[in-house]
Amino acid sequence: xxxxxxxxxxxxxxxxxxxxxxxxxxxxxxxxxxxxxxxxxxxxxxxxxxxxxxxxxxxxxxxxxxxxxxxxxxxxxxxxxxxxxxxxxxxxxxxxxxxxxxxxxxxxxxxxxxxxxxxxxxxxxxxxxxxxxxxxxxxxxxxxxxxxxxxxxxxxxxxxxxxxxxxx
Amino acid sequence: xxxxxxxxxxxxxxxxxxxxxxxxxxxxxxxxxxxxxxxxxxxxxxxxxxxxxxxxxxxxxxxxxxxxxxxxxxxxxxxxxxxxxxxxxxxxxxxxxxxxxxxxxxxxxxxxxxxxxxxxxxxxxxxxxxxxxxxxxxxxxxxxxxxxxxxxxxxxxxxxxxxxxxxxxxxxxxxxxxxxxxxxxxxxxxxxxxxxxxxxxxxxxxxxxxxxxxxxxxxxxxxxxxxxxxxxxxxxxxxxxxxxxxxxxxxxxxxxxxxxxxxxxxxxxxxxxxxxxxxxxxxxxxxxxxxxxxxxxxxxxxxxxxxxxxxxxxxxxxxxxxxxxxxxxxxxxxxxxxxxxxxxxxxxxxxxxxxxxxxxxxxxxxxxxxxxxxxxxxxxxxxxxxxxxxxxxxxxxxxxxxxxxxxxxxxxxxxxxxxxxxxxxxxxxxxxxxxxxxxxxxxxxxxxxxxxxxxxxxxxxxxxxxxxxxxxxxxxxxxxxxxxxxxxxxxxxxxxxxxxxxxxxxxxxxxxxxxx
Numbered sequence: 001x002x003x004x005x006x007x008x009x010x011x012x013x014x015x016x017x018x019x020x021x022x023x024x025x026x027x028x029x030x031x032x033x034x035x036x037x038x039x040x041x042x043x044x045x046x047x048x049x050x051x052x053x054x055x056x057x058x059x060x061x062x063x064x065x066x067x068x069x070x071x072x073x074x075x076x077x078x079x080x081x082x083x084x085x086x087x088x089x090x091x092x093x094x095x096x097x098x099x100x101x102x103x104x105x106x107x108x109x110x111x112x113x114x115x116x117x118x119x120x121x122x123x124x125x126x127x128x129x130x131x132x133x134x135x136x137x138x139x140x141x142x143x144x145x146x147x148x149x150x151x152x153x154x155x156x157x158x159x160x161x162x163x164x165x166x167x168x
Numbered sequence: 169x170x171x172x173x174x175x176x177x178x179x180x181x182x183x184x185x186x187x188x189x190x191x192x193x194x195x196x197x198x199x200x201x202x203x204x205x206x207x208x209x210x211x212x213x214x215x216x217x218x219x220x221x222x223x224x225x226x227x228x229x230x231x232x233x234x235x236x237x238x239x240x241x242x243x244x245x246x247x248x249x250x251x252x253x254x255x256x257x258x259x260x261x262x263x264x265x266x267x268x269x270x271x272x273x274x275x276x277x278x279x280x281x282x283x284x285x286x287x288x289x290x291x292x293x294x295x296x297x298x299x300x301x302x303x304x305x306x307x308x309x310x311x312x313x314x315x316x317x318x319x320x321x322x323x324x325x326x327x328x329x330x331x332x333x334x335x336x337x338x339x340x341x342x343x344x345x346x347x348x349x350x351x352x353x354x355x356x357x358x359x360x361x362x363x364x365x366x367x368x369x370x371x372x373x374x375x376x377x378x379x380x381x382x383x384x385x386x387x388x389x390x391x392x393x394x395x396x397x398x399x400x401x402x403x404x405x406x407x408x409x410x411x412x413x414x415x416x417x418x419x420x421x422x423x424x425x426x427x428x429x430x431x432x433x434x435x436x437x438x439x440x441x442x443x444x445x446x447x448x449x450x451x452x453x454x455x456x457x458x459x460x461x462x463x464x465x466x467x468x469x470x471x472x473x474x475x476x477x478x479x480x481x482x483x484x485x486x487x488x489x490x491x492x493x494x495x496x497x498x499x500x501x502x503x504x505x506x507x508x509x510x511x512x513x514x515x516x517x518x519x520x521x522x523x524x525x526x527x528x529x530x531x532x533x534x535x536x537x538x539x540x541x542x543x544x545x546x547x548x549x550x551x552x553x554x555x556x557x558x559x560x561x562x563x564x565x566x567x568x569x570x571x572x573x574x575x576x577x578x579x580x581x582x583x584x585x586x587x588x589x590x591x592x593x594x595x596x597x598x599x600x601x602x603x604x605x606x607x608x609x610x611x612x613x614x615x616x617x618x619x620x621x622x623x624x625x626x627x628x629x630x631x632x633x634x635x636x637x638x639x640x641x642x643x644x645x646x647x648x649x650x651x652x653x654x655x656x657x658x659x660x661x662x663x664x665x666x667x668x669x670x671x672x673x674x675x676x677x678x679x680x681x682x683x684x
Contacts, residue, residue: 030449030468031430031448031449031450031468032450033450033451034430034431034432034433034447034448034450035430035431037433038392038431038433059450065451068452069450069451069452072435072452072453073432073433073434073435073453074433074434074435075392075432075433075434075435076433091354091355091553092354092355092512092549092553092585092587092596092599093354093355093511093512093585095596095599096511096512096513096585096586096587096588096591097512097513097540128393128434129352129354129436129553129603129606129607130352130353130354130355130356130393131393132179132351132356132357132359132360132391132393132394133179133180133183133357134354134355134356134357134509134511134512134517134583134585135180135213135215135216135357135509135510135511135517135518135519136180136183136184136215136218136517137511137512137517139183141393144395145182145183146179146180146182146183146396147183147184148180148183148184149183149184
């Protein structure tokens with residue numbers, strides 16, 4: 001899993017509260033760990049290390065078990081990401097439609113490799129292995145939004161749009 | 169009366185601007201004082217025409233597409249709300265050859281109805297299967313599914329009825345029904361389309377399974393890459409529960425069935441059924457040893473029915489129309505229909521539901537319209553990232569589970585990804601190993617280590633380094649993966665590699681063998 005090169009700042013009271021809230025509202029579910037982790041990431045954008053002992057205590061698991069689960073799944077971020085996560089599909093259908101060119105273009109434009117965050121903190125670039133939008137390849141996901149028939153030019157426009165949002 | 173205009177809410181259509189088009193149509197209609205009712209339907213599966221706007225005319229629904237926001241004023245100028253001619257017009261949707269030639273059973277409603285309208289669902293035959301099922305005992309429901317010849321549509325093609333029968337006959341204080349909606353195979357999207365376009369169909373199929381085996385709790389394990397399907401399913405479950413189709417008393421049967429959607433977290437391996445169970449239990453998605461079979465000791469150690477979305481979604485129709493109706497489609501031991509998903513370098517990518525027995529050539533040319541680039545189609549990967557690459561010489565082999573297995577390929581979940589003659593098959597073979605290394609759960613050595621070694625060996629072959637020796641090594645490594653892996657991820661990763669090497673040796677710097 002990608003790790004930040006800098007240590008994240010200590011959590012605010014609101015972030016601690018969000019973690020407790022996520023744990024308390026899901027801990028009674030059978031197999032509660034993934035729903036809790038999703039709730040934390042939905043609230044904070046990542047799963048901080050401080051959440052591990054809280055979850056472990058509530059679910060009667062060892063901290064190692066909780067950490068093991070977090071690190072197993074590609075979806076969970078263990079450090080803050082850029083403002084928007086941009087996922088570029090690397091799977092076969094997108095490859096057949098020029099996806100490799102788009103991957104290279106994305107890396108060059110953003111100046112980062114996979115899992116990297118741009119210097120201005122706007123975008124984190126992630127690979128993804130199929131978005132299920134194979135009939136509109138190549139596909140990317142920007143935040144929660146899936147975009148199809150992506151070209152390098154359209155990708156530039158998407159990123160410019162994200163940067164304008166930050167500037168505004 | 170207002171004119172009904174359909175703009176899909178399927179995430180594929182949204183990915184190419186369907187929301188913007190819907191807004192533009194509503195605004196333009198308001199500006200011109202035209203009374204329209206905007207319906208957000210599922211996708212018809214004609215993705216090259218998305219966003220595909222349909223107008224409900226007297227004779228049927230007329231198709232216009234692909235529509236952009238800029239096209240909207242011109243469509244109104246052309247009077248498209250009354251079926252006016254426009255360059256984007258395709259006539260009656262049902263008559264578009266791509267759709268007209270299909271045999272849509274599982275997808276009978278997808279694209280036609282509004283996904284979250286119970287009225288639409290009921291008006292188009294929905295809940296007829298469940299209504300029939302509540303008049304039967306568990307064994308009779310299982311018999312209908314067995315007699316239909318339905319086999320697991322997730323890829324393994326195991327007879328669904330036999331699996332259900334095992335759960336039915338296994339005692340348990342609690343039993344579960346789990347839907348594997350972790351549609352991780354690249355090139356596949358039929359589960360997503362159905363969950364977004366006709367979610368009640370999946371709910372109905374799972375409820376029938378619950379009644380059949382005596383399970384009172386169901387889970388849909390959905391991949392996290394499907395945010396739209398997640399919202400749609402959650403909303404549909406609430407609606408179905410409120411209307412009495414789920415809950416403590418399913419459709420007045422006195423029997424209970426509850427349903428919940430759970431999100432995965434971006435792990436391909438969780439599409440393997442035992443890894444999925446681990447994940448649902450809140451653990452790392454590590455593959456379990458079999459036996460015990462999940463049907464006997466599954467979720468939380470209880471007897472569990474696990475099926476793919478497409479398998480459950482086929483069940484309502486089987487109950488409603490009878491096992492024979494479904495069984496009569498198909499060929500050999502592959503009964504019924506399969507929703508094939510055409511993707512990659514094709515002019516007309518999309519969803520084609522046809523009975524087994526259709527050939528790849530028909531799918532690629534008659535439906536797919538040939539390559540998008542206009543160049544010859546060189547290779548087709550059938551059945552996801554672990555499926556074999558099929559060369560043109562095998563395009564006329566009928567798509568049937570046994571026939572495909574006999575030629576060292578598999579139909580899997582029905583994903584079909586076409587590549588034109590610019591594809592570098594050695595790179596694709598390398599990608600298959602790289603993918604396996606990224607997604608391996610790490611439990612068994614052949615998959616965990618073998619995949620990484622596979623990437624390295626292929627790199628050496630591509631670089632021309634001791635090619636003969638490395639080819640032998642790759643062959644032996646593939647054998648180890650094939651026979652020594654715990655599950656299909658390691659066990660099938662050699663399929664794309666070996667097929668690429670066999671059919672396209674020149675891409676690896678190897679002289680092709682002229683006679684096989």
